[in-house]
Amino acid sequence: MPSERTEVQVRPGVATDLGTLTDIYNHYVRETPITFDTAVFTPEERRPWLLSHPEDGPHRLMVAVDADSQRILGYATSSAFRPKPAYETSVEVTVYLAPGAGGRGVGTLLYSALFDALKGEDIHRAYAGIVQPNEASVRLHERFGFRYLGTYREAGRKFGRYWDVARYEKEL
Known part of the structure; x- marks a missing residue:
């Protein structure tokens, strides 16, 4: 099976990635409860999101690319945790993989690159919210030293039901 693996490169996201990144995100909007967005986006509607993740600073966008085909396999971000100034040293992190890209270590590569990029930034804590059930995401976060804090019960409604x-959290 290792011969089937292709090399994956991780790099900062750029403007030309916007269409593919929007397609990946829209898959989760349409097909899963993983995001609580309920309507798909156009790339232009997602442009402010992309622009809020520059190549430096605490809010980053890292993209995983198949080295052979240059196909985008997924992305990870660190974003503002809350809008008030006292929260500036906290970020919320997330990973989204392209359909079929799971189980290949892409999420691990993305988080490794993201946390390496955040070294030296004035960030004290990273937070993540995981819609339940999602054992793969729980395993990924725990692998990176995230600690379970608690569960918001029935926090969002999507597909006609409530989701926890x-x-x-992780200290940085």
């Missing part, structure tokens, strides 16, 4: 969100 488990909250995790």
Whole structure:
């Protein structure tokens, strides 16, 4: 099976990635409760999101690319945790993988690159919310030292039902 693996490169996201990144995100909007957005986006509607993740600073966008085909396999971000100034040293992190890209270590590569990029930034804590159930995401976060904080019960309604969100934190 290792011969089937392709090399994956991780790099900062750029403007030309916007269409593919929007497609990946829209998959989760349409097909899963993983995001509580309920309507798909156009790339232009997602442009402010992309622009809020420059190549430096605490809010980053890292993209995983298949080295052979240059196909985007997923992305990870660190974003503002809350809008008030006292929260500036906290970020919320997330990973989204392209359909079919799971189980290849892409999420691990993305988080490794993201946390390496955040070294030296004035960031004290990273937080993550994981819609339940999602064992793969729980394993990924725990692998990176995230600690379970608690669960918001029935925090969001999507697809005609309520979903719990488990909250995790990591000291940086």
